Amino acid sequence: MILYLYTMLGINILIPAVLFLTMKKKRKLFTDRYGMTISFSASLIFSLSLGTALFFTLPVSFSVLIFISAAAGSIIGLSYGILITFQSLIIGLFNGTIGSLMGTMLAAVIIDPSLCGLPSQFSTLLDRNIILITLFLTLLSLLSSLLLRFSYRV
Amino acid sequence: MVSLYFLLFYINILLIGCVLVYIYKLRKLIGFQLGMTISMVAGGFFAFTSGIIFIYVYPFHFLPVTIAATLLGMAVGSIFGSFFDYQTLLSGYSNGLMMGMMSPMVGAVAKNSFLFLSFAECLFFASLLLVLSSARQT
Numbered sequence: 001m002i003l004y005l006y007t008m009l010g011i012n013i014l015i016p017a018v019l020f021l022t023m024k025k026k027r028k029l030f031t032d033r034y035g036m037t038i039s040f041s042a043s044l045i046f047s048l049s050l051g052t053a054l055f056f057t058l059p060v061s062f063s064v065l066i067f068i069s070a071a072a073g074s075i076i077g078l079s080y081g082i083l084i085t086f087q088s089l090i091i092g093l094f095n096g097t098i099g100s101l102m103g104t105m106l107a108a109v110i111i112d113p114s115l116c117g118l119p120s121q122f123s124t125l126l127d128r129n130i131i132l133i134t135l136f137l138t139l140l141s142l143l144s145s146l147l148l149r150f151s152y153r154v
Numbered sequence: 155m156v157s158l159y160f161l162l163f164y165i166n167i168l169l170i171g172c173v174l175v176y177i178y179k180l181r182k183l184i185g186f187q188l189g190m191t192i193s194m195v196a197g198g199f200f201a202f203t204s205g206i207i208f209i210y211v212y213p214f215h216f217l218p219v220t221i222a223a224t225l226l227g228m229a230v231g232s233i234f235g236s237f238f239d240y241q242t243l244l245s246g247y248s249n250g251l252m253m254g255m256m257s258p259m260v261g262a263v264a265k266n267s268f269l270f271l272s273f274a275e276c277l278f279f280a281s282l283l284l285v286l287s288s289a290r291q292t
Contacts, residue, residue: 033186037241041248048255102256106220109259113216116262129217136221140251147247151240 001127008134009053012141016046016076019145027083029152035084038148039092042080045144047073047096049137051103056111056130066104073100106133156211162275163207170200170230173282180289181237188292189238192285193246197231198253199278205257206274210266219258227254 019042030038051069058065077096081089110133114120177184177192184192205223212219227250235246264270 034241037190037244041244044248044252048252099252102252105259106255109262110217113262116216116259117265118213118216118262132217133220140224144247147244151244 001131004131005053005057005134008138009057011138012046012050012053015141015145016042016050016080019148020079022149023080023083026152030084032085032087034152035081035088036091038151039077039081039084039088040095041144042148043073043077043092043096044099045141047076047099048103048106049141050076051100052107052137053134055104055107056134062108066101069100069104070097073097073103103137159207159211159271162271163204166200166203166207166275166278169279169282170196173285174233176286177234177289178237183292184238184289185292186239186242188288189235189242190245192289193231193235193238193242194249195281195285196234197227197246197250199281200230201227201250201254202257202260203274203278205254206261206264206271209258209261210271213262213266216258216262220255223257224251224254227251 050072054069054072055065058068073096074093077092078089081092109116110129111126173196201223204226205219208219208223228247231246231250232243235243
């Protein structure tokens with residue numbers, strides 16, 4: 001279980017880094033509007049997935065953890081936005097912070113459903129739920145990284 | 155009560171299908187700026203209402219409801235965006251994903267209140283009317 005979670009965290013860090021390195025070589029080809037779309041969607045999805053994986057993995061208290069995940073999301077947004085113009089930098093910063101806060105909230109509700117007033121589940125279902133949500137978000141970020149990677153050909 | 159929720163969901167699907175056909179006929183006249191906004195609004199609000207309806211019907215299954223609402227929002231946003239451009243597809247996809255991820259949490263906090271569901275439905279109808287009128291004026 002712990003090994004699986006750390007593997008997922010590593011994959012979630014690896015996917016934005018690989019996409020960033022491939023985008024960095026071709027940044028002279030981008031127009032203004034294309035850069036805005038890229039920084040919007042990439043920072044949103046990757047920081048959502050990273051925030052969820054960080055909440056399950058790190059054994060620290062909630063206030064420290066939300067600070068760490070917000071900082072990670074804003075770093076993702078800044079590094080995608082800084083490729084193009086200042087406008088896309090602001091959009092990337094905003095969307096990265098929003099996405100990581102949303103991911104932290106989603107993970108907190110998955111661990112303890114009585115936060116939202118839902119009936120709380122048994123502890124055997126908890127591991128299955130954690131595995132399923134992490135797998136789903138990682139597959140989603142992989143799919144969107146493929147979409148973004150092949151987007152500038154069209 | 156459950157049949158009423160499913161009736162509302164069916165009406166939502168019918169309405170979004172009608173708007174889809176209408177936008178598809180006018181897609182040559184709409185520019186990319188309006189197309190991006192249309193795909194974001196339609197996908198986001200459809201994911202919002204369908205997530206609230208699903209969590210009202212199945213309150214014990216939080217995770218499958220979240221996954222279903224996310225996939226629905228992604229699909230509707232991508233279909234609306236694919237009429238215009240690749241970049242409108244990307245923005246509709248990401249916004250539908252975000253709203254679908256958020257909506258079961260909002261619906262769970264509301265605790266089966268019918269007033270909140272009717273408010274969300276009014277919001278959905280108003281946004282569809284805005285989309286239709288903005289598409290007609292161009």
